[in-house]
Amino acid sequence: MGGYYRACPIHGQLYPKSMGSHLAMRSHRVIVNGYTLLRVDVVQHPHNILAPDVCGGDIGSLSIGGRMGRLYYSINELLKRPVLPGISDRTQIYYHFRPARPANLVVTRDPLSGDLNVSAGTYGVLTEYPLTIGLHISKHSFDTARNIQGVGTECVVALPTRHQIRETWYTALPIPRGIFEGDIAGFTLLPSQAVSVPGIAECPVNLECRTEMVKDWHTHYAVFLKVVAASIDDELLTHDRQDIIRYYPTYEVDDQLNIFGGSIERLGVNGDLLSCPGFPVDARRGAAAPTEEWIGDLQAAGYVSEADATTIKGWLHSWRDAEARGNEAQMNRLREPLTRALELAAWEDWPALHDHVATMQEGKA
Amino acid sequence: MAKQFFAESELTGLHPDANGVMPPVAYSLRGPVPQMFLVTVSRDAKHVGPTVRTVPMTPLSWVPYTMAVTVSLEDSVVVENLRQPGAQCVLAEPTRHMLRQLTICSRRLPRGLSEANVARFKLMRSLYIDVPGIADCPLNMECTVEHLETYHDHLIAFVRVVGGSIDDSVLFWERQQIVNLFPTNDVDTIVDGQGNVVKRVAIMGDLFLCPTFPCAPKQGWYGTFDQWMKELREEDYLSRQEYETIIAWHARWQEILAQPASEERSRLQRQLTDVCRLIAQERWDDVHSLLAD
Numbered sequence: 001m002g003g004y005y006r007a008c009p010i011h012g013q014l015y016p017k018s019m020g021s022h023l024a025m026r027s028h029r030v031i032v033n034g035y036t037l038l039r040v041d042v043v044q045h046p047h048n049i050l051a052p053d054v055c056g057g058d059i060g061s062l063s064i065g066g067r068m069g070r071l072y073y074s075i076n077e078l079l080k081r082p083v084l085p086g087i088s089d090r091t092q093i094y095y096h097f098r099p100a101r102p103a104n105l106v107v108t109r110d111p112l113s114g115d116l117n118v119s120a121g122t123y124g125v126l127t128e129y130p131l132t133i134g135l136h137i138s139k140h141s142f143d144t145a146r147n148i149q150g151v152g153t154e155c156v157v158a159l160p161t162r163h164q165i166r167e168t169w170y171t172a173l174p175i176p177r178g179i180f181e182g183d184i185a186g187f188t189l190l191p192s193q194a195v196s197v198p199g200i201a202e203c204p205v206n207l208e209c210r211t212e213m214v215k216d217w218h219t220h221y222a223v224f225l226k227v228v229a230a231s232i233d234d235e236l237l238t239h240d241r242q243d244i245i246r247y248y249p250t251y252e253v254d255d256q257l258n259i260f261g262g263s264i265e266r267l268g269v270n271g272d273l274l275s276c277p278g279f280p281v282d283a284r285r286g287a288a289a290p291t292e293e294w295i296g297d298l299q300a301a302g303y304v305s306e307a308d309a310t311t312i313k314g315w316l317h318s319w320r321d322a323e324a325r326g327n328e329a330q331m332n333r334l335r336e337p338l339t340r341a342l343e344l345a346a347w348e349d350w351p352a353l354h355d356h357v358a359t360m361q362e363g364k365a
Numbered sequence: 366m367a368k369q370f371f372a373e374s375e376l377t378g379l380h381p382d383a384n385g386v387m388p389p390v391a392y393s394l395r396g397p398v399p400q401m402f403l404v405t406v407s408r409d410a411k412h413v414g415p416t417v418r419t420v421p422m423t424p425l426s427w428v429p430y431t432m433a434v435t436v437s438l439e440d441s442v443v444v445e446n447l448r449q450p451g452a453q454c455v456l457a458e459p460t461r462h463m464l465r466q467l468t469i470c471s472r473r474l475p476r477g478l479s480e481a482n483v484a485r486f487k488l489m490r491s492l493y494i495d496v497p498g499i500a501d502c503p504l505n506m507e508c509t510v511e512h513l514e515t516y517h518d519h520l521i522a523f524v525r526v527v528g529g530s531i532d533d534s535v536l537f538w539e540r541q542q543i544v545n546l547f548p549t550n551d552v553d554t555i556v557d558g559q560g561n562v563v564k565r566v567a568i569m570g571d572l573f574l575c576p577t578f579p580c581a582p583k584q585g586w587y588g589t590f591d592q593w594m595k596e597l598r599e600e601d602y603l604s605r606q607e608y609e610t611i612i613a614w615h616a617r618w619q620e621i622l623a624q625p626a627s628e629e630r631s632r633l634q635r636q637l638t639d640v641c642r643l644i645a646q647e648r649w650d651d652v653h654s655l656l657a658d
Contacts, residue, residue, distance in 0.1 A: 069533040070500075072492045078529055079428055092540055096504060097529055099399045099458065099548045100569050101424050113625045124423020125398045126435050127517045128387065129380050133395075134423040134433060134521075140587055159396055162573065169575035170645050174582065174590045176615055176637060178622050184642040193370055201366065205394055213514070217523070218426040222433070224516060230376060230394050234367040237390060245552060245567050249396045253569065254540055255585065258577040263585035266540075270397055270550060271570020276464040276471075278561040285384045286554065286562030287471040294472075316475065323477050331477055343483045346469050 073097075095254035100268055103250045105171055106135065107156040107197050108147035110178065116189075117143040118182045118200070120172040122252050123157060131227040133157060133207065136220045143177055148223055153211040154195035157225065158203035159249040162269045167202070168250065169265060194229035204233040204248050245270040281346055291342070292316055303350055308357045312341050384562050386554050397550035397567050398422070402470055403434055404455040404481075405446035406496050414479025415497060416442050417486065419470045421551060422456070423521075430526040431511065432456075435519050442476050447522045452510040453494040454524060457502035458548040461568045466501075467549065471564060493528035503532040503547055544569035580645045590615060602649060607656040611640060 078097050101122035108117050119141055126132040135157070137145050148155055160168045167185040175181050182189065182200065190199040192208045199206030209225035236244060246269055255263035283289035284297045292313055299309035315338045322330035337360045344353035371379070371394075379391040403420045407413055418440065425431040434456065436443045446452060459467055469484040481488055487500040491507045498505035507530075512523035535543060549566040557563045575581075579602050582588025591612065598608035614637055621630045636655075643652045 070489070070530045071533050071536065072530045073528060074493070075430065075527050075529075078526065079430060092543075093531070095540060096531060096535075096543055097430075097506065097526070098424075098427075099401075099422065100544055102396050102398060112623060122424055124433065125395050125421055126423065126433075126521060127519050128391070128395065130517060131376065131391070131395060132517060136423070136425045162571065165573045166576055169581065172575075172586070173641070173645060174588055174593060175641055176590055176618055178618065178634060179637050179641060183638045184645050186642075190368070193372060205396070207394065213516070215512075215514075218429055218431065220426040222425055222523070224514075224521075227376065227394070228373045230371045231368040232371075232390065232393055234369050236393055237369060241389070241392075241553060241565070244393055245397055246570060250573075251569065253544060253572055256574060258583065258585065260578060260583035262577070262583045262588070264577040265575040265585065266572055267575060268544060268569045268572040270552075270567035271545065272461070273552060273565055273567050274461060274464055274549070275557075276468045276564040276566060278468070278557060278563040279559070281465055281468050282472060282562075284561050286386075286564070287468075287473070288383065288385045288562075291472070291474060319475055319477070323475065335478065339478055339482045342474065342478070343485065346465070346483050347485065
């Protein structure tokens with residue numbers, strides 16, 4: 001088994017000080033799919049407490065997983081790209097650590113000639129309101145990197161669909177500067193409303209953007225864009241969200257090896273749409289509501305009694321008061337009962353919540 | 366396809382309500398975004414557990430491996446933790462089975478209370494930093510904070526991954542299986558039939574392979590145009606004469622690129638566009654005809 005797959009965790013010499021004697025570790029070799037691995041099981045510490053030097057303080061009820069086996073990687077190991085010819089990494093670690101990122105086609109204009117360019121990339125949402133998005137443009141993406149170089153530069157970020165895999169790839173081809181990839185992909189230009197650069201008619205969403213910040217960032221430029229106008233295919237306005245997310249945008253997922261030892265880009269789209277639990281796990285108004293309002297909602301719906309709700313709200317009031325005054329002794333007294341009450345509410349364990357509040361009240365009495 | 370346009374003033378109208386719920390079209394415009402659990406600690410606050418918050422992620426660079434996470438400036442606890450000198454954090458990837466924890470960690474508990482405990486997370490030591498990770502998450506990235514930008518009403522933290530850990534039970538899973546498990550993408554926030562605010566997330570579904578050689582360089586990403594043409598010649602997709610014609614066109618194109626008014630430039634632009642389009646579409650008979658002309 002080579003060094004690449006070596007687990008580098010927790011083995012004595014790596015954790016000589018910080019682990020102290022508080023945790024018991026068991027390491028042994030296991031064979032997984034034909035690979036020999038060093039497996040380290042962290043055995044539950046009897047008091048569930050880590051050494052105080054870990055996070056600058058006692059970190060409370062921090063506990064260690066009973067039988068979880070974890071493999072730790074240094075950054076150098078994480079950066080080893082498995083698609084290099086001759087390296088076959090069945091673990092695909094390089095990709096596991098890179099979450100699938102939403103893909104975009106960014107349309108820009110060459111400042112020298114005025115020629116259009118469209119390049120595939122990925123984006124993130126920086127703020128929802130106003131809608132701003134972040135691009136990370138590789139310095140190897142010469143055209144886009146050159147075309148978006150200043151505050152105020154305009155561009156259009158178009159979101160491709162699952163039916164535009166081939167077209168998306170065309171925009172990633174090493175086409176000479178000044179040759180418009182959109183023509184190669186057969187795209188139709190969509191006049192923009194607010195910027196001088198057109199969008200792509202075949203893409204369901206076009207975001208007309210103005211550059212607000214460009215930061216030279218290692219191998220890339222981090223570009224912050226404000227969306228100043230947008231368009232969306234009419235028919236999507238009535239579609240179900242599940243259908244929409246299976247349709248667009250695509251995501252850069254990973255690369256696969258081709259027969260020449262090179263890479264084949266793999267894209268994906270979202271699948272299942274999952275609802276996180278709302279009330280009573282949270283307030284009816286969601287995370288925007290104060291915690292006190294959540295407790296009030298639970299009382300109004302009959303999940304907790306008026307007496308229990310009053311007690312918990314009292315703890316919250318006392319906590320905020322103690323925190324504002326820097327009264328650590330009071331906070332230390334309240335931390336466990338209050339945390340436990342919120343935990344039991346969040347996990348909908350109503351009888352245990354009632355017992356907990358009653359026990360705390362009895363103790364106080 | 367008919368389009369609905371939104372001017373800047375109309376986008377301004379797509380604001381979130383008091384509960385943070387935006388009109389559906391606002392979510393359609395931005396698309397689902399990858400989300401992580403951001404774990405931070407306050408060095409000053411003794412006996413305080415870590416703060417765990419659900420945050421969106423934006424990729425930045427691969428070497429070094431950096432990414433940006435966005436936090437509302439109203440989230441004073443996390444903002445202060447990230448602004449500490451030498452701040453560190455863990456980015457842990459939520460799975461499709463952590464929907465309750467996503468709800469819990471979207472709520473900002475009063476300062477000093479740890480969402481980790483409320484969410485029943487088992488915390489674990491990190492190997493390269495002092496901030497603990499989340500043992501329940503299959504993948505944790507240990508990060509240092511390299512740069513902070515205040516942007517509109519948010520703090521954008523540029524973080525550098527210095528190490529990571531993965532649950533060995535998923536180590537040899539197929540990629541399809543992995544991306545069907547984690548991470549989750551933040552889709553939208555809605556009001557359900559009972560009038561309750563509900564966050565919705567998605568997980569990756571279908572995967573698609575992009576084309577490869579001959580309609581791309583053999584290397585894939587970062588191959589060059591000239592190399593691609595050479596490979597097409599070596600594999601007999603192009604004759605020697607056709608290859609030399611394309612290379613000559615390309616060389617001449619580069620010479621006159623800065624002459625936008627030139628007629629020759631316009632002609633060459635058309636020729637190069639056509640030949641690239643036909644090659645990408647693997648229309649070899651048309652490629653030969655074009656180059657024969």
